[in-house]
Amino acid sequence: MTADLALATRALSKSYGSRRALDGLDLTVPTGVVYGFLGPNGAGKTTTMRLLTGLLRPDSGTIEMLGRPFSRSDRHRLFDIGALVESPSFYPYLSGRENLHALASAGAPTPRKRIDEVLEIVGLRDRAGDKVSRYSLGMKQRLGIAGALLSDPQLLLLDEPANGLDPAGIVAMRETLRHLAAIGKTVFVSSHLLAEVQQLADVVGIIAAGKLVREGSIKELLAGEGIVRVRVSPDEVAAAATALATLVQQDHVTASTAEPGWLTIQIAPDRTAEVNRTLAQASIYASGLESGNDLEELFLNLTHDPSAVDPDGTFAGMRGRSTTEIN
């Protein structure tokens, strides 16, 4: 492990009884980046978070944080780390500000003025006097992020931070986390919101069945993962597939059985116009086009989560993204 890593795990393993939650996890998180930690339900994301915050003891393996080894008994190391593990946890009968005061009394010493600063950062200053029991899920989430920021940590560990946030809250959170990375802090975010991670993270790690199956920068990971979806008249699907096979290998063109008329082409998104032109040259006119470099496709391929895929092999998450309707 090297000093320029904010976080690294080696062969980290954890079992609950006979169930192996983590199976030799190797994470490498550089300093000063936003790291997106992705995985399907039950893959081991939350277990990893618990191990990184000393809530659990690993069966084997090592953790290094901010350049030094970390174990559960080494609790002072957590003074430089802010964490939001699972759902935000607060005293419901106290106000947001009182909860942060209570939190500040534990662990890392925190100046009193810092409480107002973090309330300002997460946009809760106006509601800081309200009891937490009256907070919405999104407000609790903001308060949880405020709690994680209390000690002005060098490394921030956030478990599904966008949960419950409205679109404006998600944008604000993204900007805050990007800002933190820009000033040299490291942000480790676990999420199931792939599009969010794609926008937020510099580096992504994908975990499946307790093992890291891919890790790297978004750009590296998505190279060759682009797709274009096109909608033609259902009786022109075969002809369209033949025409498109001149652009890519034939097995890179898939017709959807669930949505008659839709074809999926594995091709770089910047070649969308080329797809349209090829169809036009074959006298086939597309009535819809979608394109994207898709982390979701990579994610599904790597994690083999059949529940997230349509029966015909196309992925449901494609719907709702930028679509051009042609009439």
Added chain:
Amino acid sequence: MRLFVSGLRKLSRRLATYLTFGLLAGLLALIIIAVAASGGRGQSDGAANPLAIVTFPGAYDLILSFILGLGGLFAVVYGAAIAGSEWTWGTLKTAVARGESRSRYVLATFAAIAVVAALGLLAAFGIGVVAAIVGATIANIPLDGIGNAAALGQLPEHFARGWSAIVMEGALGFAIATLTRSQLAGIGAGIAFYFGEGFASLFLPDVVKYLPFNLASTAVGNGGFGGNGGGGGPAATTTPLSADFALLLVAVWLVASLVVAAGFTERAEITG
């Protein structure tokens, strides 16, 4: 220190604190006034005079006895509620993730409970005395003994013994809720323990006398002064323990409960 102060601040804002105290003080005042208003009617031959609770100076000890008897149950429930909620709400998890020492967090939280218990004991006693004065007035009983120097002189020791007992019972509920990691389960188990011990005293008096609620009762019991054992009845022991030895065992139960709570929390895998 900041953990302890924070613990006190949290308890001072918590409904359970006022609910527990309100129930205890309310029941105490209600019973005293009701007894006085009834004028001790329905007293059977040979039974203690019910109006003794509004007759000073003996009223001091009887009021304290009532508080410590019912207060034992309330202390178990309160201790369990506070410890259990740390697990149920996940606030312990958040503190640990900030690098706080688990055992220090547990002990500081309990220290705040002990202080609140002392304040509650004093306040409930004050309310009880006021209720007894009102009751004595209703029942036309003279208040001559209210300034009895001997009785007043014994109160600090009685308070100290009573507070020790209440704190130990609170620690017991605290430890049970920590082991169950749940507020509701802790409260339920604490109540079951309280009544279970009282029930067991009918069959196993020589064993039960070493159990916490009976020890608490014995530790504070001197002459006419004394709380009730678990389940509302003192153990029918053949060889009763001395109050001082019982107080020592109360301390043992207190320390053991805190060691169990801190030790369990220290080793626990926090998954909730």
